Amino acid sequence: MREELTRSSCAWVLILVVFMPVTGAWRSFKVILTNIDFEANDKIVDLNVDLQNESGESKLSIDIKTLEDIEDVQLMVDVGLETDKGNFSTLINRTLNFCKLLKQRNSDPLVRVIYEDLQKHGNLFKECPIRSGTYSLTNYKVDEEMLPSFLPEAKFRFGMAISKPKSGMIVRSTIYGRIDKSKGFDNLKRFSLG
Template structure:
């Protein structure tokens, strides 16, 4: 774990001592870019009502080609401080060389455990061509990372690339950025 990851974890822990009730998650915006040679992605946000302030997300993806190996996934969790987002936690892994469900990386474990509950979108290798869906995806408010985070504005970035040729730069497959508010319970 890098010093930046340790610092981010420490900051989250300090805030959590006084603000453990920020458990409603409202997704304000989602941005997505996809490489038309690999995939087409559609995302829809369902925001809650006054009684249920959390959001849900639907994702439809059509993968056009098999990606047998070297799938690099980068995750980035940032908090808005002033007018800019500052990274709290980040990681990049080769999904094909790692058992993500047993990873020590809290962001990867959160992604895998939550995504698998809501559809057939996989984070395993090889990534096969076909149609993938996620329906009513919600972050579990009981997850330790969520419980530790103070109320505020956050950005979660997911960037997926294919390192087709080891000596060449990785080819972008898709990237998604979620902008969300953690809202204190009343």
Template sequence: MKALATSTLFWLMWFSSHIGLKCEERNFRIKMDEFSVKYKVRDLIQHIDFRIVNLNNRSYVNGEMIVNSDVNDILMHTTMDFWKTTTQKKIKLYDGRLDACQFLKTSHRNGLFKIYVKSFKKHVNGNLACPLKMNFNYTLTNWHMDERDLPPFVPLGKFRTVTEYFTQDRLALRIVTQGKVLSYKTN
């Protein structure tokens, strides 16, 4: 958790120093190459299906999930690695374990997570809060990272996130996202 706090503090300071320039034109775009969801607790998940759709030079994630019972406790382990195009050196942006229910309530306190959760909430059909409701179809429609929500300068490179969700001391879901930060001129 200390590593998460240190890297989070760095990125929070970096993002906050650029937040005043938010209205500037962006010269980069975010492209997702993979958004894979593997579920491990078969008795918990009634239905799950997520996929990437590429349209108009942008990648979107669409999908849905239905759980068989209310889910009150969710622990999350999440990591994000980034490789700058210029150096190819791996940078760990964060690696942390936290209570996902508490995270959804307090994500506004962390700049990097705030951007991600804000983006996600714009594209989901229900309230992302605990407990997750039994038989509710949580639908994600055309989710993408809007470059206007990010600072005006983000280095070009590749990223990979791995997020695992645990409930009742069991690994329930594992989501892997891979993508690129590309120059806006790149096709």
């Protein structure tokens, strides 16, 4: 009995190990970035942004050149879903000390997860003060697996502002996009009971 139970458990573990990477990639939606607006303080930073949409996939690349060391950086993040044409209802609105986020692993877990995902695709800031130099984000694609599976099909806005408390704005950007359930691997509409 014990041997049979062990064999059965090993079979289930093997099945999970083999098929988990495949099933982990199944998402019922795609995140498509449609537009990005940005403004940079050209005395502090030089910024180039490129958004590519090919074959239903959005890829974002950013080249950043800081012209001076930047201390005491403040980050404002704003996420909203479109409720009426052109009107967005804010879901998340946070202002935090970016340097504190980099130093303390437990500060603002949501923004930290997003930033750690961005770091996988480039050479971004890892410490404060942010030293003058060149940084980049290359072919970043939103990892849908990080998002809750119950997201509605909707248009969204992701706003971000980076500033120095005493000197003002460094970078301000807004990314527009949509959550498209027709582009996912397994369209949930097939499973409706009607």
